[in-house]
Amino acid sequence: METNLQTGVEQAGKSHGSGEVLIRLEGVTKVFYTDEVETHALAGVHLDIKKGEYVSISGPSGCGKSTLLSIIGLLDSPTDGKYWLDGAPVESLNLSERSRIRNREVGFIFQSFNLIGDLNVYENVELPLTYRGMPSAERKQRVMESLERVGMAHRVRHYPSQLSGGQQQRVAVARALAGDPAILLADEPTGNLDSKNGEAVMELLRELHREGATICMVTHDPRYARHADRTVHLFDGRIVDEQDHRAHDEEENPSVS
Amino acid sequence: MGPLVQDLKYGLRMLAKSPGFTAVAVITLALGIGANTAIFSVVNGVLLNPLPYPQPNRLVALYSKTAQFRRWSISYPNFLDWVRDNRSFSALAAYRADNFSLTGMGEPERVPVEMISASFFSILGVKPVIGRLFTARDDQVGAAPVALLAGGFWKRKFGGSPDILGKEITLNGTAYTIVGIIPPSFYYTGSGFHRSDVYVPIGQWNDPTFRDRRTGMGMDAVGRLKPGVTLAQAKSDMGALAAHLAEAYPTADKGTGITLVPLKQNVVRHARPYLLMLMSAVGFVLLIACVNVANLLLARSAGRSREFTIRSALGAGRRRIINQLLTESVLLALAGGGVGLLAATWGLRGALRALPEALPRVQEVRLDIHVLLFTLAASFLVGILFGLAPALKISSTSLQETLKEGGRGTSSMHHRVQGAFVVVEMALAVILLAGAGLMIRSLVDLWSADPGFDPHHVLVFYASFPPIKSIGAIRESFREFQNKLSALPGVEAASLTFGSLPTQDDSELPFWLERQPKPATESQMKVSLFYLVQPDYLKVMKLPLERGRFLTSADTQHAPFVAVIDEDFAKLYFPGQNPIGRQISFDILGRTAEIVGVVGHIKQWGLNEGASSPVLAQCYLSVSQLPDQFVPLMAGGLAAVVRTAGPPVAAVGSIRHALEQINPQAVMYGSETMDGILSDSLSAQRFSMILMAIFAGLALIMASVGIxxxxxxxxxxxxxxxxxxxxxxxxxxxxxxLVVAQGLKLALAGVGIGIAGGLALTHFLSSMLYGVRPTDPLTFIAVALILIAVGLLAxxxxxxxxxxxxxxxxxxYE
Incomplete structure (x- = not known):
């Protein structure tokens, strides 16, 4: 699979003329069928996310933000359309392959943190690494590095219920980072936090981005959307607008590069 | 009353609202309570209920006691001395089972007869339906022969005619006048007593062997203690009496004592360990059922946490919530108890019909008021037991916690409680399965145990000849019968036999060895089982001949008196020596025999016979060499063993015909295959094993459903x-x-605890096991593997x- 993915990079790079593209969606649709009702969650989405880019996806409730994020994160597969991840087509992988790629290439940060209550901080962060069959010593090193990066290394033995919301989300970020993924996907990461903690998490993401992480974040809060390089606006399952904040920021504050 | 009625109404509504849950819980409880009700009704009928006689606690069984036997037949002369000299009993009665030939009423037939003392029925408080009981005047030698008829026999043979009194029936050629009818409902389960058609006074029997103080002739006794006399006082009194008899008759009575046992204890002593084991087993089944239902309720309570949060918010106190939940669980348990009672009625009926011989007092097993009260109490207790954990759990959940969990109830504490319950039920199932496994292995080992002879294709039956005046004529009829039997088509070999019959009857003879002075008293003599047989006995039973020869047709009454001993006899009394040619003297027979052969040992005391059996030495004597004075005794009721080529029962008709040809008044009765006899001898073990296996199976199913x-x-x-x-x-x-590992962890914990518990508890089964230790590793490993496999599958x-x-x-979902 690793080889195919590499080959895919070359093919995608050749066909689209850019080696920097990490995520490429072409005409992605998603239809949910319930009884006799068809819901078109996504209707022909075209989206490129480059390596090292920080993209936010915004839009009103029910516009398809989370569905898009799920497809990007290989939690779900598109009904139609093409999807290349790091140059490899991934839209029609089987469950097992999707699990493997998700584990190695994607780091999730959820609105409600989704830490496992019965596992302590260390075990929660270690969890995705155990699915890779990584040796224990290496796991330990990665876990501690990740926790130090988010400033939670001093709480390794604590359980989620013993942490504040902000702390839980930092642990969730550490978990997402531990596997050194190609992209971090954050679904309303501040949705369950107060403004102070929300700001702290956003600052953490920005810091990670400055260090080179590729981030794709769903948010409906314009303040947080502006933290990203670029905001993609979704409405009724389509991308209706894109804003490049870098240019805007440069205009507002030329010292920011 | 208000809140209770409200709780009852609400509880019923909640149960009706979840029919699936209610059905599963009720069935689970019904299995647990039903099994307990069924076994308790047996325990109640057999162990707990008093014997069905007035003041049953005053009834005592009496036996002679020798060095080998704690319960030994009483000699009649000694019994008469006991009656005369004791100060503890208001009355003592002897009884002895026999079979008499009934003639003069169509086809001759053999009827079961009990020879009894005159006071027998009055001791038991039995009054005749019509007529009178025996009097002391009836119960002596020379008195006019009188008989009492059992109610069933009276109805069967005489249509229940009230003018039966004064009529005569002919038994063993003697006319007995019928003086009374015993109620059809009467039965007595004391040892040595069989269900009889006719009762005759024992004191009229003038047989010299019966009147010999040295012999017991299979006679036991029952007595009623005088008011105010305790068992201990009676024991002391009878001990002094025995000492006095030993002084007066040292040859017969020195070293002989008297055993007194409360009658009920005497009747149920063999059944007690089996029933207690089964009661424990069903107790475990009920616990497993409780744990299962508690788990169901816990799962359900998680879904109802919001309901109770609202109730709490509205002011319901902890006690009120616990009461409501307990009301629901008790309602469930009562429903389970009701269904269980029905199941117990059917199950019990089936089990008792299948194995009626396995238990004493089986007639008294029924679902009476005690059983109903037991079921009701068990249901209440069970309802509280399994309802308590969920009730306490839910009532202690804080409002805030529930709201925080959003009614999803994913608390790991919840899982831990349920996990602990699963561990408990797995552990209980291991203990039950281990017990059942050990019982099954025992029975398999017993089935495959070598009885010392080949029981296949062997028919055993009894025959009696009418009184014949001449001893020579009796001997001749024995020879003729054996010849005719052997000549029958399909019969390979046949032998008449008297004395001991493998696993059926035991008869012992005291003896002393050659070159030793005759012991001064009988109790100082050695004792051997004796088998009075004909030469073909060796062929019929396929006994291995170890040394010398077996009895032959040349061993007649005129030839030197010979004996064949078994290997245990040889080991015990001639260790490292050749017993052939050595001599042994039999006091009662008044003869000295030369040992001419050694054969293999027969398991006389049953397939589970061990070194602790009372007498292991066995000797074979020839029917032809039986001293004259014993010949009429043998003619009154002897047994025969026949080896057949085909199925043994097919030979019954031709054997009966052959017997009629010798003497039309002779009667054949009690025919049974040797395989059947051995099988019956295991009925108690089989009964327990089947029930244990059923309960263990239930436990296994419940535990797997639980996990x-x-x-x-x-x-x-x-x-x-x-x-x-x-x-x-x-x-x-x-x-x-992840999921399987979680289940496996619970299963392994349960199996580990269960094995530890099993190792601690199975030693209580020791007395019921054969050929397998209570800690048998194979059984425990197999049980552990079965449980783990079932756990994995579940x-x-x-x-x-x-x-x-x-x-x-x-x-x-988030």
């Missing part, structure tokens, strides 16, 4: 977590492993379901 239910529930509760894991890259096999189904979790759906 399945809990793992299913946990999977359902962990759907969200599984979704997270899958989002983080867990593959289906990772999820499968986890696999919910684990498979867990792998189907769609992370999208699970995460959307």
């Amino acid at each position: 399945y239910g809990v793992i299913s529930y946990i999977v359902e509760q962990r759907t969200h977590e599984i979704g997270i894991r899958m989002a983080l890259g867990a593959r289906r096999e990772d999820v499968l492993k 986890c696999y189904i919910p684990a498979r379901r867990a792998t189907k979790v769609d992370p999208m759906v699970a995460l959307r």
